Amino acid sequence: MTEEASSEATLSNLLREERTFPPSAAFAEAANVKADAYERAADDRIGFWEDAAKRLAWSEPWHTALEWNAPFAKWFVGGKLNVAYNCVDRHVEAGNGDRVAIHWEGEPGDTRTITYRDLQKDVSKAANALHELGVRTGDRVMIYLPMIPEAAVAMLACARLGAAHSVVFGGFSADSLRNRIDDAQAKVVITADGGYRRGKPSALKPAADEAIAGTGVEKVLVVRRTGEDVAMTEGRDVWWHDVVDRQPDTHEYSTFDAENPLFILYTSGTTAKPKGILHTSGGYLTQASYTHHAVFDLKPETDIYWCAADIGWVTGHSYIVYGPLSNGVTQVMYEGTPDTPHQGRFWEIIQKYKVTILYTAPTTIRTFMKWGADIPAKFDLSSLRLLGSVGEPINPEAWIWYRHHIGGDNAPIVDTWWQTETGAIMVSPLPGVTATKPGSAQKALPGISVDVVDESGKPVPNGGGGYLVLTEPWPSMLRTIWGDDERFKDTYWSRYSDQGYYFAGDGAKKDDDGDLWLLGRVDDVMNVSGHRISTTEVESALVSHPSVAEAAVVGATDPTTGQGIVAFVILRGDAEQGGDPASELRAHVSREIGPIAKPRQILVVPELPKTRSGKIMRRLLRDVAEKRDLGDVTTLADPTVMNLISDGLSSGKQD
Ligand code: WTA
Secondary structure, eight states, X not given: OOHHHHHHHHHHHHHHSOOOBOOOHHHHHHOSSOTHHHHHHHHOHHHHHHHHHTTSOOSBOOSEEEEEETTEEEEEETOEEOHHIIIIIHHIIIIITTSEEEEEEOTTSOEEXXXXXXXXXXXXXXXXXXXXXXXXXXXXXXXXXXXXXHHHHHHHHHHHHTOEEEEOOTTSOHHHHHHHHHHHTOSEEEEESEEEETTEEEEOHHHHHHHHTTSSOOEEEEEOSXXXXXXXXXXXXXXXXXXXXXXXXXXXXXXXXXXXXEEEEEEOOSSSSOEEEEEESHHHHHHHHHHHHHHSOOOTTTOEEEEOSOTTSHHHIIIXXXXXXXXXXXXXXXXXXXXXXXXXXXXXXXXXXXXXXEEEOHHHHHHHHHHOTHHHHTSOOTTOOEEEEESSOOOHHHHHHIIIIITTTTSOEEEEBOOTTTOSOOBOOOTTTOOBOTTOOBOBOTTOOEEEEOTTSOBOOTTOEEEEEEOSOOTTOOOEETTOHHHHIIIIISTTTTTTOEEEEEEEEXXXXXXXXXXXXXXXXXXXXXXXXXXXXXXXXXXTSTTEEEEEEEEEEETTTEEEEEEEEEEOTTSOOSSOHHHHHHHHHHHHTOGGGXXXXXXXXXXXXXXXXXXXXXXXXHHHHTTOOOOOOTTBSSTTHHHHHHHHHHTTOBO
């Protein structure tokens, strides 16, 4: 049998047989968290989270664990802590200053080894520098950096000062950065000349300059990474090595209220304007830290942990910076892409540092599958003892491949469901307890209450499907959308306001055992390579181009990226004919939002299918994009438009 045929056979077996993979007796025996955690949390959910909060260092204890004025939560009210102290200093004080915090691997192969003592000095210097640049408790600082250690240091320096950071993924465009700077009213931006991507320096500073012009930003702190020439604006821009390096390497920190803002992270919603998700300090750190300990079974003395996400996404916040560092782990941080300089780079890194825990996304796993199992087979991956997945549903075939070719048929896989809004993992197996099922995220973690409900909010029975809801507040929940309480209520809490449930926007089903299977977004948000992009955001980028009259965007199933962006556009009558409108429009979206939002395909059409009330019928466009027979067209205002579209497409006017 060829490998392809055999993996197809595996997949169809999976659909028929219900295989489960319990942890080995040895793994279960040594696990950080055992089955009794579920009982403890079920008996006393709030008490359970109070125990988890006690894993952190507080300068003042809380008097009330949860104040719930739905939908506004306050956790650990009255408590005070410093998040950076919890992630750095306390490990040094405990005698672990010489433990490596970060093994950093640059894409070109340069490396840095940073111990907890080094990190304490670096964060203190950066905090002193930010203070000198005018940053005070309560301010917002924008971070627009590649995957270099300064990104983590900058975040922790803000936390140390009680200022909120807002990290913007380095792949976002100048426009995206400017919108976020304006919305957050940031005072300082931390950026770099550039970073390395696919073997070449990739500039950041020019985009930062374009974004900052005309905003209220007072100072820009610039890290030198690539050494390429950059323009520095006199009086505004300063180099990190000039300002940070000369600071004292100690910093007297204050402690802050548990509800002091820690960060704002922007994410796509169903409108063109991204939502600034606000997270605060005590509850967020409690759940990021506890879930990292429980779900990854992390042993700080012996594990080498690697989360391959970018720090610009919530996964990087919670599972590179706050969760792992609060637990005192040794971790790997990698700057570049998985195929530079060769397609075995990930496996080479795992072999080199003897990584024990790997956390990555299904889209990456599917890319590795495409490249072939012979590539990881050339490396020693025997150090791996646990694998994690996040960002989108993992298909059973990818799950089995991951287990077999990467995990040596031995390492448990934790499929973790959560969101920027939830701040930390909510649904996942516990690796020492759960018999895992390929493709299922399975169960709410101890202390978390989820359900799958129908339109009316009634729980569906086992075997049924519906919408995923969170039925009780949790410590790391978003507190609001920055500056927009109404949108916060409307987006997450209005759909099931009678029940008081949080609406996650994901479809899900319960299998016969009551285990959860996530089915993807039910709103106009696409999931491309594990990144959330809204259809409206791409549509408004498209119509901002002078030659576009109208645009409709759908996410079409894609074998590698989960979903691919397919755009249907109507060109303006006066738009210049000829040229290559599709590639021009793809470049335009890339400039407006960033390369991650570049449509996979642009189809120029004469009409869009609309209902009588003028709503675009995306379902039909999705049928076209996924090359399916059309569904019901009877509600179309003009049932002939679908013919027009298919005629237009077959006459070759497509990307
Ligand atoms: C999806 C990423 C299925 C889901 C941490 C969610 C998943 C959105 C999973 C949040 C998973 C994330 N299984 N779907 N294990 N993890 N998702 O905010 O649609 O970037 O609503 O947070 O990703 O994406 P976000």
